[in-house]
Amino acid sequence: MKFSVSVVAEGDRPTTLEEIVELADAVAIHNGIASGAGSHSYGAQIVVEAPNSDEAVDVAMSLFSAAAAVAKLPAWPITRAETMSEDDDFYDLEDE
Numbered sequence: 728m729k730f731s732v733s734v735v736a737e738g739d740r741p742t743t744l745e746e747i748v749e750l751a752d753a754v755a756i757h758n759g760i761a762s763g764a765g766s767h768s769y770g771a772q773i774v775v776e777a778p779n780s781d782e783a784v785d786v787a788m789s790l791f792s793a794a795a796a797v798a799k800l801p802a803w804p805i806t807r808a809e810t811m812s813e814d815d816d817f818y819d820l821e822d823e
Contacts (some may be wrong), residue, residue, distance in 0.1 A: 729813045730777055732787035735763075735770035736795065738803035742769050746800055753794035769800055770807075780810045 744764040751761035754771045763769035771791055777783035788805055795802065 728776070728778065729774055730780065730783035730787075730810045731772055731774050731812075732783050733770060733772045733807070733809045734787055734791040734805055735768050735807040736791075736800075736803040737768040737806045738801050739767065740801075741765050741767055742800070746798060749798035750794060750800060753797040754791070757790055757794075759794070768803075768806070769795070780812065783810050783812075784808045 742763045742765065747761050747764040747769060750763075750769055750771060751759070754761055754773055758774040759771050761769065761771045771794065773787045773790055775783050775786045775790070777786055787810075788808060791805070792802070
């Protein structure tokens, strides 16, 4: 099953636009987007294949950490990870 996983790391200084653009480039191969320019955090939303939400978080956190290293971002602690499965997304649309 596919999951969209949002991961955020927080630290001690504002991130630059250039750093977030580098992160966006690094997560693009995972259908990802990045955020955080000017804040004391950086994040990404990454699409992963996993059997359940817990494993999706594990996979996404690993991909996120690797992408942050490629982008030369500080190795700040991950403070949040949230998932949405493709089924969750479908059911949300039915409720509208």
